Amino acid sequence: MRRNKRSDGTSPTDEEIDALDAHWRAANYLAVGQIYLMDNPLLRKPLEPEHIKPRLLGHWGTSPGLNLVHTHLNRVVRNRGLDAMCVWGPGHGGPAVLANSWLEGSYSEVYPDVSRDEEGMTRLFRQFSFPGGVPSHVAPETPGSIHEGGELGYSLAHAYGAALDNPDLLVACVIGDGEAETGPLAASWHANKFLDPVHDGAVLPILHLNGYKIANPTVLARLPEAELDELLRGYGHEPLHVTGDDPRQVHRAMAAAMDTALDRIRDVQREARDGGPAERPRWPVIVLRTPKGWTGPAEVDGLPVEGTWRSHQVPLPGVRENAEHRAQLEAWLRSYRPEELFGDDGAPSARVLACVPDGERRLGATPHANGGLLRRDLPVPPLERFAVPVEEPGATRHEPTGVLGDLLEAVMDATADRRDFRLVGPDETASNRLQAVYGASGKAWQEPLLKTDEHLDRHGRVMEILSEHICQGWLEGYLLTGRHGLFSCYEAFVHIVDSMVNQHIKWLRTSRALPWRAPIASLNYLLTSHVWRQDHNGFSHQDPGFVDHVLNKSPEVVRVYLPPDANTLLSVADHALRSRDYVNVIVAGKQPCFDWLSLDEARAHCARGAGVWEWAGTEDGTREPDVVLACAGDVPTQEVLAAASLLRRHLPDLAVRVVNVVDMTRLMPHEEHPHGMTDGEYDALFTTDRPVIFGYHGYPWLVHRLAYRRAGHANLHVRGYKEMGTTTTPFDMVVRNDLDRYRLVMDVIDRVPGLGVRAVGVRQAMADARTRHHSWIREHGTDMPEVADWTWTGSGARRADAP
Template structure:
């Protein structure tokens, strides 16, 4: 793109830009402190100040400074750019900057560009019924929740993938740079293809301090920092705050022009001549005082350039009138009378410095990804069905079947380049190896002759960091694309907190009319607890779903398909959904297949159902209900049914399988909840229910505690007993096996304890036989390994 000389960094232009920066800083301070008197048209009094002062000043001025300079290069080069701010609570800056460019008032017309609108802008910040103190979904132009540190750079690269014209300016705070997710995210540059992807411009903001102490990167020698960043593969450019401010503006402008030129040069070279080697992308290190342009001292103690400026530099205004006076001096120092007209509107000469229309970072459509979202082209999942002539007669690997479907999703959407697969080095392990028939693993690093399925333009994103995969995928989804994340079940916990933030983001977005729905965040959790017998106790943890169901019901779904055909139905449904987090738990090992595709479709549509072919209640009221959720629990439940038929033929047994875990909740608590009348019809109002569950037993009690028959529900699941052992022994250790399920039936069906004492003895003998067999042979008994369902 041709540069516009009208926006060159002349002294006159930079002087005007300094006024824009002053205006942004003024609005930022006003948000933290003021309820009224927004333009200081009268002397400041306590009545004009908020009773509770909340917010963060320390990083704000630097964020405004960067925003002002990015505006210039956007206009100069007609750039398509979004802005991600990693430094925690930088909310005042982004709200102020989008207000100055006009975007904020367009999204929130009541916050108008006048004195009354400015008053509303100030009042709403960190105020009941208002907006948060950090960059949140309510903030135009944001795709990054600023309430938690560490994810900014991963989000930025995720946004840049498959967006060849986009530049993502990403500010990394030096406190944030100490987090594990951020530390690993520097390596994202090894995956950014200059031909098909956009660019990420990291801006490391060194202000020296965290909440109450110095940061690591601000206290190491410049040479060491350069070596570190160069070792990560970047070309660092330094901008140090200087006196006067005009010198800092001039240096920043010159550096940004150089950096944008470098980015364009890298892209143009690769797009003309192909990729010869991995690019060394530029980045900026901006070193400024913490609390820049704020009070230098308060009560004789240093504030600017110190940790004391992190939050509210001047507090206790009611108790200390000197602080109120100092606040007024601070705000008047920005000279609001030179920035806003008599009606409170930004002066036109300053307004004209902002980009126009969709080039404004607050109005860039990539930051409201649903605007750009295109429907996936999905194959007909029925065509991948496993043929099931009768229940259990066919064996299959559910996730391998799913992998063939995902392969063709990639193939069908290759022209649009809007779907990628993410996994921490587990795509093949999780049986999605078929995807490598149509694409490769992505890498811009060195590729050796012996490497397999690796290419510069691969659409499988693998890095041995769950943080990185999650951050990339979130950035990809938030900018209007689709994806899937497969992971070992036990280690998805690594991103518990990242999931939290995304789920909260979606919950808030559901109440913001201008936020368009985005594609759902889809997880496949496999290599699960019941088939981690080879890796042992460290790999056995089904608790992520417990964590997930704590979030707002409107945004979470948990799926436990028992076989391949139900997994196909669920996968298709998840890829079509919007603004959800879908968690699918499915095994990758050979397992019996229970339902034909037609049966699977009906079962998944309901999410829960009675398997009449497995029941022996003569279509009437049962003596006991055997419920199951998960592939291994389903297998053990059906095996228990065959034993009960043989040993207690007169017992009336009903079998219920749960695919959509959230059907167990009351519809008053979850939109997928089964109505009470239907729940009672399935589980009865008073008969014992033995529930074989994939995860921790207490979760079923949490979900069903309001149901009529909750007191009669007895759950068997994982109870933190595991080791390196046989697959069946894992179920035995946790009382989930067929024999313990039969024993539970004897315990809880009235009258059976006395009548079935001989059956209980048989169960105990079988468990001893099992224990002795595996210790001698190292595998499960033939009757376990070769068990088949019989009608």
Template structure:
């Protein structure tokens, strides 16, 4: 070392702070009594079940301590993202040392009694999980599932020019596809208007039981890989604390200078050249400072340090001594006073107030959330002079509304639309009248809508779009994720984690409400005729419905005016995951804006204009949920009313899927009385549904008339074919629906039987026609709703 970043006193105090964090981390894993070892350790001081992960923890404690130093020195606005799985002991220990934890949880006081509670609660019934969960202040990233830390970090700094996110990436996590792709996020970062992400690749060599790839390739190859991604790596390598402290401090000072220089060049000098952002590679032993050997096996620096280094203390009495030696190696008597408080000269190393990473408002995004400014969605509605008026495509209408939402909120920069290269394809082209796609890589003459700064962010990775949006929302902003319906499954597990995060946050009064995660699923199953079977899957709805009713909402608006009403509602909502499914192709429009507003507010209702049971008892209920199912139900009703005019039909449309559940199961659910009012208590219900039919049975199995509900939906039949043939292949077309209806009537009349025969012939004709002409029958293509007397 030719220069000294740290003076002797600074080095001593920084190392002591690190030792304190390590001591608290080991204590959380092992102890429920005797937290400061005031007496010799006894077996009764140790938890019966030892849970948690040690391997990543000391390295993260090292990083956190050094980040505190640079935050305080340079007055940085910084939050910490813990990417390695189960890094909970580190983030809990450090937020406790800085004081945030005790402010949020006063019972976890900054004294010996509070330390005992801190240790007791960790991975303990009624306590906290072993990862960076919502319960931990300063966390926006759970860490229960690997791969998304860097995506969340970038989402957090979009439109957040003062923020730096220190994102610790485990070298095991770095093997996941989403993380490997996330390195490219630097091509979407505008140094003039966005903040900065500081990736810290924690290269400790091992996963659960195997070496990591990045630790076993030559250093030159690793450096070339990271430079190829567009990063400038600073390596901090070793295991000797004094040398590592000096190296880390030097690297962090250099990185902070680089970030500031890049941002100044863009903001003050107008430099629009894409920068090479700095990062750090911390190469330290797994389980650093922990036991070197246990039972003759090496622990530190091996995979054996991953979870619990010293196990089965009751069965191996000598292990108790090893644990006590390990704990005392941190010299707690030099760190805490007689009351169990961190010594003042060490506590002073942490930043103050909101500069503490655990107290930074960006990590509790609801503190910063501002309401969007909205145009009146009614102004974008389309005229519907008669039911069934042809429209331009529902999402094309919605695009104009989203365009003006983006424009109205351009100055406060808190709204973005994310999508995997599908914003145009999904019918939202109007957005590009007021904004561009954010893009900080090279451009060519024929490129469209690319600029260093934009409200639309597209990358052909659903993982990145989801992760960016989640980070954006969790730090207090608003957004929409638009995606092809079939491929939103790619983020199934990411949706899981976000829904779980929201569920837990709802139980934490100090966590403020954030904007809802809004999915717009277009290019849906019923109009993927040109892409074929691979693009035909509506199963995301089933996945969403598994989550807590307090969190999830699913909407299937039947036309553009309903879509506008639904999306306005979703963008104003808080703490939900909203799934909206809409078509982009020209389709019939059923409701005026006034009628759509009332229908969406109700969530489900009888379409009296399409029904003819007003003057007598209902014979059959024709129900629908989704735009294509609505079309096919109404076409079936038209056939029935023409050929069986005596049949009394009720048409029910469902926009809010949760209405089908009992109100005891979901806050939007209909009471039994209201459900029976819509669907009757004993009449056949023919239900055309957008997705897999068994979901409707699952939602309604407790209803009075469930045995009479007969659902037609997608049953995994598809190919490249015509629009109408998709419903035919799945028996959800108008002809099958009419035939099903006649079969379900108490008595089948001769006219009904004759109609069934005619429609069976019509299906044969349909097949021959599309195979010869490559398009649907003229009577299908040109069908329009006509008002019946």
């Protein structure tokens, strides 16, 4: 076994090793008890079938390693007075993390009925993976956690996100060797190239290699140590190896590795903060190799278990029915010598608790893992400083995200000293027109700088890496530890984090029901470079389906906004940045688009979420409209208003109502979403019996799904994206998907009773315009002048050569 020595040459005494081993054995005992027992927690009598849970659930294989890490983190936190937290990558090892939080007392503080005594131990055991109890994975219910133990791959990105702008925080991160095979985790090793040793905390990765996943060996565990060492050095780390199966030797080696790692971290930070060299430091990583299912049954029914994949979940099955297995379980539990670990009342002994820190330094009690306790309101400046002037609708154009960039620069500037706001994105900040933020902060970067580089900054708070997974992980870790941020991404490629946002939404929904979890800042997405203006990149860049994905999730958590112009984007962003415990999805274009609403009008419209634009329609207030033209999204809004102007010109007697929807959840029934409309509100806006032609930004069936219960649903006709994409002109994108102004006018004529015969000539003119469009773009490569030069005026539309 390789031993790592502390820089000061000291090592734990035999008495300290005994205490560490006692804590570790106690945690192992509690982990086994949670998987198997529902009564007789201290084995005061022989195990009987009624003491065993009827359904055995949980994961034992990783638990001994997690318990070892927790024990040794306790030691260094206590001895060094550290502020620390841990991200448990193998979160399915929930029994271990729950056991340790119960031992240290943090669990009983948030759940007083699970007290640190025999009665509380019984409840701890019984509730685990039991109806009405707690999950088998590390979850929001687990004190000290910020990382859901369901899907694997995100622990290291979360850890780095937690360390950003937390200069005094140590974030340990246990990485399972199964998790290490995932793409997101593999990319996360590069996060050390963005960690600023001056303003950020430190991340200590602990790669736990126990050799197996559920049923197969793991890649990194089978690599020769020298090859793995080279790999980690190539990632920019200094590896410290701890290997073995003898508990006392492993305790000594782990204590030495921890001390060496923390001495190295202390020296790196001290040198950087004293103005030392600006080169990227080589941070330590601990490689811990221990047997899977360590200290568990060596064999079961003649088959090897400890050190194999068979120990991954429940190594002894059928314990209620199988007396031999029950005897093995009792022998296994008694091997930890519980009579030495717990007093007569069931409380942990003083020796077990000798290494446990006090108060908020306990890993289960750190406020950094309950970030809402640390969160401060974000200083968003008044929007009047950034709003674009709108004297009349459609008279001017701006890039909405460019206008938003000015606001984000101001937020960056306002948080320069407190450092609790970050902008993340996959190499797209400038592409998405948010480059104004560089006036307040450059892009984080710790690698060498070249003369040709722009906006790179060793202390920057703009985070760019070409991995949506890492951007998401960074931001989640940042938010969950009490800070604020925004994720800017191309609309089509945000799907890469579909399952990550799933986990975060589940986390928020669960934590909302936990009174001890304080609300955190919302996870805000800005999706731009969207489907309708990816005409230059083509079909591969055209997908508006993230909205559909998010709106399948918990309604109390998700919000989706489609602002149609710059001022409504400002208003929506202001609300999103100030909100808590939501996932806000904002879809907005980066190309110049018409300014429809003044700031005051935008605020009122966003507060409604959906409303009539009276200036755009032809209602006179004396009767119901003949047709409702509805829209959601910037390009659909433009096409609907262009269609309204054509109807105004060609069918002036037609009463047209124009409705714009900013908040997509307004379409849902009030009973299903807090923002949803009552039936009365919906019917007043859309009518119950008039045709509704709806131009929507994304897939049209989403609108039908949201509104299918409404009285007027049979009259609802939605135009949107239907997978007709290519490299073409901007207007051809809407024509290909039948969302163009001419098609919308044809839809009105087809659906308003009696209009088909009266307006046959108008319909024919619209169809001819579409035919002319196809010929024009193939000859000229640009859109027709009547489209490219179209603008809205208060009395209708000004056009170059309209039909």
